[in-house]
Amino acid sequence: MTIKRLLAVVACAGLLAPQAWAAEKIEFWTFSMKPKFTPYFNAVVARYEAQNPGVKIEWIDFPWDVIQTKLVTRIVAGTPPALVSLNVPWADEFARDGLLTPVDGLIAEARASYIPSALADLRFKGGTYGFPMYSNVAVIAFNTAIFKQAGLTRGPASLDEQLAFARQIAQRTGKAGIAPALSKIDGLFMQQGLAVITNNRAVFNSPQHVALVQKLADTYKVGGLLKESLFAEDNFPAVIDAYKGGRLGMLLAPPTAMQRIRGDAKDIYAITDVAPAPLGPTGIADGGWLVHFAIPKGVPARLLPSVGKFARFLTNDANQLAFARQASVFPTTVKAAADPFFLSTPQNAGAAEKAVAAGALSMNHSRTLYVAGIDDYDELRRSLVKAVEAGVTGKQNVQQALDQAVAIWNRKLATLPRH
């Protein structure tokens, strides 16, 4: 009797097994989404699984600073996730090392739904390497009380005006005007239409580059730039603290920052107004930072159509819109970006709502600015930042400091293969 029962169980299992094996498992990774967005991703996963019986979705979230290492080890081990969330510089590096799969064939019919500038950010080596998910763009928040005291009535319309306003604020109020992230000076150069590298040679010691750094130095000298963490890799915590403490006139930050001000410093939030961040001569908005889903190398070819389908679902209009509304970031699909939530400002809107609208105006001009294709780029960038720091703080003549950094770059660039 027992043996018969056992045989029956084995037979049933045998009949059911092919169905179980047929279930496709799609593992996707995000970075730094838990716990705030756990309900959002759980809901997306549940919806997709309900619409696609037989597909099992597994969501894993890593802290942003370990996801690259985890990804490389999983690719090398031959067990990569089906989809991974990356930013553009990471994707560029992975694509150059041959660790990502181009998605042109999988994105095909959905291509028109994404904002062209977002897709342009993901184009490397002649292919498209990801499904755009969301992007960010900076706005300028300003303390109206400090502005009034300094005799200013509106937000700045150009970088020159930002620095001029900052000097005026410092001279009339004794407070810092602005806190640019000077550790990302390479991005600022590019946004201002000044090349960093041309024909594999560093060119950031031209008169235009020197003039820009000199303007920063002049502003620094009169106290217009916030000195705290001015050249730190991440100066945002210091900058937002200074703004919340009423020690900073202007804050160049993504709209999410307004929510932090609203939560932490209600008095400052009440006197905060918002303006779109000035576009540089390139027409590119400050603070663009695209996040997307890429397909790592080694994902089995038979699984790719399903992975593509899920990636398009993850990044479709409805899901991007829902995520962007929750996260105060901007969607990268044309339809979601045109949603009234982003474009209309309600009556009696606070700085947070105004920031969303101001950012949406810049979204079509949002690009991720970075120097691509250079091995050890971070090390080169540090020598540039060091030179800019020496020039801005008056420790060295700006031209000399930039000349020295250019010499260091060119020695290094001469030894690197061209990409």
Next chain:
Amino acid sequence: MMKLAHRHTLQAWLFLAPALLLLAAFSFWPVGYGSVLAFTDYSLIRETRFVGLDNFRYIFNNEMFVSGLKNSLMFLLMVPFVQVGAITLAVLVNNRLPGIRLFRAAFYVPVVTTVSVVGIMWGFMFHEQGALNYVMMTLKLVNAPVGWLSNDSLALFAVMFVTLWRGLGWYMVMYLAALQSIPSDMQEAAMLDGASRWQRFWKITVPMLRPTIMLCSILSVLAALKAYQEVDVLTQGGPMNSTFTALYYAYDQGLKHLKLPRALAASFVVSLFCIAIALLCLRYLKPKHR
């Protein structure tokens, strides 16, 4: 007799075996394998090739590593201060005074506090709007806030100070233990012979502390050369790379940029410095038994 000796040896090895196995797996093997990889172009995504001294040439031609090595050697400057400070504290808290246990605990608190907490706390203290500047400006010692962590001439010393502050309690406890193991009859005999407090300190306490001084100095030298956690939390190597240490360079290259061979070469060089300086300490600080 011989058999018994063999049995004792075998027993000793058996007792040592678990610890040796753990050490072999988590210390000896990684150190040995890492040292070998320092001479290769090891990468997770490419086939590994032997490249000889290329990684060492690279790091010694690299401004950040060279200045990091100089900064690591600068950290050695604080070793005498840590040791003298720890001995002084140990002598002070060795007295039977009311509330002395509280003082001992207070000095030991930084040792058991994590680097992150220490870093955040000193970050607040050193901030331009922080407590230190507030006190100094209130006392009219300075006219404007001092950029303890933002001035490239000061930042390294600020980080060194935090490292020194954290180390004091640890060495104090070691010296305190050593002080309490000095037989009291020696001090009493010297007192009967009319030796002053100062004479007793130099003629009895210091010589008896010498093995501990040697051990603590070596540990302190190694800790100084390996400094990186405080750098990471307080300055991330800035401003103007002025607080980059050799080991922070290794961490930066290895874990942030996945350039493992360079990181291993940098660690290898730091290890050689550690061994050389530890040998010097052993040579010159070793107690001379007469």
